Amino acid sequence: MPGAAVARVVVDVPHAHLDRPFDYAVPDSLDAAAVPGSRVRVRFAGVLRNGFVLERVARSDHEGRLSPLQRVLTPEPILTQDLHRLLRGVADHYAGTLADLLRLAVPPRHARGERRAAAREDSATGGHEGGRDDLWRGYPTGAALLQALRQGTRPRAVWSAPPGPAWPRMAASLLCAARAAGGGACMVLPGRHELRQAIQSLPPCCAAEAVELHAELSAEARYRRWLRLRRGDSRLVLGTRSAVYAPVADLGLLLLWDDGNDLHAERQAPYPHAREVALLRSHQQRTAVVVGAHARTAECQRLVETGWARSLEPTRDALRGWAPLVRATGDEVEAVRDVGARSARVPSLAWRAVRDGLSSGPVLVQVPRRGYIPGLRCGGCGGPARCPRCAGPLGMTVGRALRCRWCGTPGTFSCADCGHTDVRAVSVGSVRTHEELSKAFPRARVLHSDGEQRLDVVPEDPAIVVSTPGAEPVAAEGYAAAVIVDGWASLSLPVVAASQEALRRWMAAASLVRPQPAGGRVVIVADPRQRAVQALSRWDPSWAAERELSERRELNLPPVQRLAEIVGDTASVAGVLSVVSLLPDVEVLGPVPLPEGEDGATQERALVRTDVSRADRLTSALGSAVAEHSRSRAAGRLRVRVDPVDLGW
Numbered sequence: 001m002p003g004a005a006v007a008r009v010v011v012d013v014p015h016a017h018l019d020r021p022f023d024y025a026v027p028d029s030l031d032a033a034a035v036p037g038s039r040v041r042v043r044f045a046g047v048l049r050n051g052f053v054l055e056r057v058a059r060s061d062h063e064g065r066l067s068p069l070q071r072v073l074t075p076e077p078i079l080t081q082d083l084h085r086l087l088r089g090v091a092d093h094y095a096g097t098l099a100d101l102l103r104l105a106v107p108p109r110h111a112r113g114e115r116r117a118a119a120r121e122d123s124a125t126g127g128h129e130g131g132r133d134d135l136w137r138g139y140p141t142g143a144a145l146l147q148a149l150r151q152g153t154r155p156r157a158v159w160s161a162p163p164g165p166a167w168p169r170m171a172a173s174l175l176c177a178a179r180a181a182g183g184g185a186c187m188v189l190p191g192r193h194e195l196r197q198a199i200q201s202l203p204p205c206c207a208a209e210a211v212e213l214h215a216e217l218s219a220e221a222r223y224r225r226w227l228r229l230r231r232g233d234s235r236l237v238l239g240t241r242s243a244v245y246a247p248v249a250d251l252g253l254l255l256l257w258d259d260g261n262d263l264h265a266e267r268q269a270p271y272p273h274a275r276e277v278a279l280l281r282s283h284q285q286r287t288a289v290v291v292g293a294h295a296r297t298a299e300c301q302r303l304v305e306t307g308w309a310r311s312l313e314p315t316r317d318a319l320r321g322w323a324p325l326v327r328a329t330g331d332e333v334e335a336v337r338d339v340g341a342r343s344a345r346v347p348s349l350a351w352r353a354v355r356d357g358l359s360s361g362p363v364l365v366q367v368p369r370r371g372y373i374p375g376l377r378c379g380g381c382g383g384p385a386r387c388p389r390c391a392g393p394l395g396m397t398v399g400r401a402l403r404c405r406w407c408g409t410p411g412t413f414s415c416a417d418c419g420h421t422d423v424r425a426v427s428v429g430s431v432r433t434h435e436e437l438s439k440a441f442p443r444a445r446v447l448h449s450d451g452e453q454r455l456d457v458v459p460e461d462p463a464i465v466v467s468t469p470g471a472e473p474v475a476a477e478g479y480a481a482a483v484i485v486d487g488w489a490s491l492s493l494p495v496v497a498a499s500q501e502a503l504r505r506w507m508a509a510a511s512l513v514r515p516q517p518a519g520g521r522v523v524i525v526a527d528p529r530q531r532a533v534q535a536l537s538r539w540d541p542s543w544a545a546e547r548e549l550s551e552r553r554e555l556n557l558p559p560v561q562r563l564a565e566i567v568g569d570t571a572s573v574a575g576v577l578s579v580v581s582l583l584p585d586v587e588v589l590g591p592v593p594l595p596e597g598e599d600g601a602t603q604e605r606a607l608v609r610t611d612v613s614r615a616d617r618l619t620s621a622l623g624s625a626v627a628e629h630s631r632s633r634a635a636g637r638l639r640v641r642v643d644p645v646d647l648g649w
């Protein structure tokens with residue numbers, strides 16, 4: 001209530017034990033400007049700091065004199081109640097602080113941006129293709145979903161997008177339908193490349209008002225666009241991960257694309273994941289939510305199996321018209337038969353696919369990034385070598401003994417899948433593919449795309465396009481063929497969800513290939529018995545996700561468990577464990593020593609996990625332990641991550 005004497009302020013201090021609002025007196029001169037949500041300057045422990053007014057209250061519980069607000073930087077109500085509740089919820093979920101979340105979610109103030117926010121100059125450009133409702137006809141419940149969005153009811157769905165280039169136009173249909181109901185809509189995408197595709201697919205009506213948010217914007221542009229949304233001048237935003245916090249008025253639909261992509265995981269504390277933020281926001285603000293991807297994550301499968309979300313899958317008939325023909329070929333077997341071929345690394349089936357494909361268009365060759373992958377794989381089936389006690393990754397000590405990299409248990413290996421007892425190190429050798437292909441197809445043009453030098457599109461002419469996963473350029477009329485070499489390397493990735501991630505990468509590449517009726521074919525060089533390979537061959541992402549989820553259940557891994565990683569010096573890790581281990585039903589793995597950091601400091605890592613139904617108790621205990629750590633003067637290093645995507649496999 002403006003006019004009340006006291007302002008309750010969230011102060012930007014980087015200390016977990018100070019993660020609560022503080023009361024300040026409101027001087028008469030600032031009474032009108034210090035509205036709830038406004039940005040202010042306050043004196044805190046003798047230092048001037050930024051903060052936000054949460055609310056105005058008549059009296060404070062604080063005993064003694066309150067210090068006054070120093071300045072109101074802007075009366076613009078930035079921290080709305082909805083946003084505050086969302087950020088508080090995310091902070092609690094990740095054992096982080098509100099100040100951390102404010103830094104991630106709210107762009108810094110920019111005075112000129114504030115003055116110019118009403119201008120419409122930076123609407124998204126594009127918008128020529130238009131949403132395509134007809135594409136949704138391949139989905140038995142597609143029409144019902146669009147209808148529900150248009151009527152402003154708030155459906156929740158996990159969407160298995162069809163192979164091919166249709167997904168941005170189908171997404172545009174969903175956004176348009178939600179806007180037709182009058183509510184706002186927000187789409188979150190992993191990277192600029194996908195963002196561009198989505199923007200270009202908006203029909204003119206939506207393109208005119210769409211606001212684009214991403215990390216490369218200038219501070220002024222970012223703040224200006226953010227304010228346009230906050231003021232309700234636009235109700236449609238598309239952006240990369242922090243767009244999930246965008247202050248869209250009366251949000252009706254949250255749409256998240258490709259949630260398995262690790263670009264959705266924030267790199268700064270408390271490392272929130274855009275999918276989890278979107279789910280929490282949709283719950284708090286009662287919005288519709290659709291999580292779409294070619295492949296499906298175990299997290300989304302769980303939403304379907306618990307009945308929280310509906311599964312949107314195309315009919316098998318529709319799928320046959322969209323998907324390329326996929327063939328798998330094991331590398332070892334074929335390589336032996338290939339004596340006399342120019343290269344042993346790419347088997348004959350793959351060579352033929354390249355050769356035939358080149359007669360009718362560009363051919364995509366997906367190669368894994370070069371490098372060393374930590375962790376070991378089974379010498380028999382090539383699956384990850386897991387610890388029999390905690391399902392963590394086995395590693396090899398200097399003395400070549402096996403030891404779990406999570407719980408530290410020394411041990412022997414026996415594969416639960418194939419019974420083999422020997423292990424192999426995983427490393428992706430020098431990627432000579434570019435050179436080999438140039439030699440084998442001397443008349444073909446060979447293009448290269450990777451994370452550093454990425455091509456966005458390739459022309460329709462025959463060419464071999466060698467790309468690392470995630471950097472594949474789009475071919476205007478689709479690739480004639482794709483070859484995925486060294487598929488096993490993706491199956492050995494250092495993540496909890498190696499098989500899921502492999503399928504995600506392969507489906508992304510295969511989705512760029514023409515459908516089978518138009519001659520499109522995909523060859524994958526990997527063991528055809530592997531789940532991800534089978535799922536790709538049949539184009540059945542929900543089957544793979546079902547298996548993935550039940551495996552995670554057996555192995556006690558997220559999303560059926562909540563798992564937190566605690567990294568720091570010995571005393572700091574022990575301090576957190578002393579609090580957390582008091583909880584019933586919490587399992588502690590480790591601590592184990594980590595390789596020395598760049599500064600030579602020794603660090604340890606412990607993992608704690610508990611059933612997801614008890615997760616709130618774990619994260620709140622972690623939050624108190626972090627606060628306790630921050631209070632102590634001799635505080636050493638400490639980092640806590642909840643459900644990290646890259647759990648040092």
Ligand SMILES: [Zn+2]
Binds near residue numbers: 379380381382415418
């Ligand atoms: Zn095995």
Ligand SMILES: [Zn+2]
Binds near residue numbers: 390405406
């Ligand atoms: Zn273990």
